[in-house]
Amino acid sequence: MREVIVDNPEQLQQLCEELQAEYVLALDTEFLREKTYYAQLCLVQIATPHLIACIDPIQINDISPFLKILYDPQKLKVMHSARQDLEIFHDMTQQVPAPLFDTQIAATLLGYGDQLGYANLVEKMLGIKLAKTHTRTNWSHRPLGRGQIEYAMDDVRYLLQVYQIQTDALEKLGRSDWLQKDFAALTDPQLYRQSMEDLWQKVRGANTLKGVQLAVLQRLAYWREQQAVEKNRPRRWILRDDLLLEIARQMPQTPAALTQIPGHDAYLQKNADTIVALVEQGKAMPKSQWPTTSKFTRLTPEQEAKVDLLMAVVRTRAAQAHVTPSVLANRKELECLVQGNKPCSVMRGWRAELVGNELQAILEGDRHVYLDSGQIKVQTE
Structure with a gap:
């Protein structure tokens, strides 16, 4: 060659x-x-x-x-x-x-x-x-x-x-x-392509903030991204995640208060006026426009049992198809499926054909799972 x-x-x-x-x-x-x-x-x-x-x-x-x-x-x-x-x-x-x-x-x-x-x-x-x-x-x-x-x-x-x-x-x-x-x-x-308005979700620890703090974080993350793109520098070189979080948490009203935040660097000091203005923009945002984090809902014991059952079916179908179970669905996806929170990848394309439609039928009671000589079986009603 x-x-x-x-x-x-x-x-x-x-x-x-x-x-x-x-x-x-x-x-x-x-x-x-x-x-x-x-x-x-x-x-x-x-x-x-x-x-x-x-x-x-x-x-x-x-x-x-x-x-x-x-x-x-x-x-x-x-x-x-x-x-x-x-x-x-x-x-x-x-x-x-x-x-x-x-x-x-x-x-x-x-x-x-x-x-x-x-x-x-x-x-x-x-x-x-x-x-x-x-x-x-x-x-x-x-x-x-x-x-x-x-x-x-x-x-x-x-x-x-x-x-x-x-x-x-x-x-x-x-x-x-x-x-x-x-x-x-x-x-x-x-x-x-990413929504500039949703960049705050990529900040590590964003789920520890709430209310107006998230509105401030949204403005700060938007600005940081603009700076990173303009200067072609990594986000962390503009402003580290931990500093973004602490600014959003404390919401300093003056440059002097901003520079009291532990771990502040020269870039933060240089842009102190801009950052304080961004904090004020976030605080002025109407409550109806504040971003929100996804609320974690703990599964009930009954739902946990359903996830265990579906996971057993996924493992069985994966073994039969000679693929790894995680390729079909992981536990988190099955939890979403049980809770009905959002569309899951297991309900799309070849995964739906292989196991997703079957899982949905089990949840709806159209099929049931049983053991036959130690093997998991799915029977149609």
């Missing part, structure tokens, strides 16, 4: 012309985001049955010819644990490459377990052990060493083989269509 390093526009154009004839592309990226808000794309790896290419976006300012190939709806993109990689391309274009096949998700339907890493999947499916020597490397440093290049190429070298084996196995099991909704959800741009 031919290996290519693409680090100038002429090579990129030549590669893109070659990729025009391909309909299935293995794809991976290397990136950094420790010091930035947006991930810094450092390398793009592409594989076809004939070549492996590493595109260097640090050396090539404009990779739009490749993006045109990537966003071609006639080309299937094969990836492993694709979400973070897709987020990078979404941030670049506000769109997500599609269609997609994610080998990590497919592995869950083939009995390989949940959230299996690429190296472990390759070893289990192909018997090939991949090196992990550059897992924590600095991909923005140039020039890249040969070991780094080999590591990066290995991330796509076996993807198409894994994809072919998985698609054949899914076809034999009659599960070829089961994952289409999962893949479509990953390529929905809305997945990578």
Whole structure:
């Protein structure tokens, strides 16, 4: 298989012309985001049955010819644990490459377990052990060493083989269509867009606040996000979660009072007037507009028993289908199902077909569960 390093526009154009004839592309990226808000794309790896290419976006300012190939709806993109990689391309274009096949998700339907890493999947499916020597490397440093290049190429070298084996196995099991909704959800741009008004929910410890404190937190989290985006710096570099919480809890009315909060830093001092103004904005918000946290409702003993029963059915159906139970539903989802609080993933797509509809029928009394020679059975009334 031919290996290519693409680090100038002429090579990129030549590669893109070659990729025009391909309909299935293995794809991976290397990136950094420790010091930035947006991930810094450092390398793009592409594989076809004939070549492996590493595109260097640090050396090539404009990779739009490749993006045109990537966003071609006639080309299937094969990836492993694709979400973070897709987020990078979404941030670049506000769109997500599609269609997609994610080998990590497919592995869950083939009995390989949940959230299996690429190296472990390759070893289990192909018997090939991949090196992990550059897992924590600095991909923005140039020039890249040969070991780094080999590591990066290995991330796509076996993807198409894994994809072919998985698609054949899914076809034999009659599960070829089961994952289409999962893949479509990953390529929905809305997945990578967040409501600025709801950013307070991402603040660790937000559930310890209440009432007007949450309104203040909402204003502070909104401002912090704007600052992080504008400066392309991590949120925590603007204002740490613990400081956001303490400001919202104490609601200081003056810059002097603000700087009395333990752990305050230079950035907080520099923006003290703005932060105090944000506190006042939050306090002035009408009560009807205050955000609220989800109230935890403890299950009754009867509901706990129902969850235990449903969990037993999930485990049984998972064993029969050779998938891990958590792929179908975890206990928290079953608690929601029993309480009727919100739609659960187990009631959508292939999960509903495999077990979700059955669980709902059990709750509604249309089916009942019994033991037969130590085996859990579900009987239709």
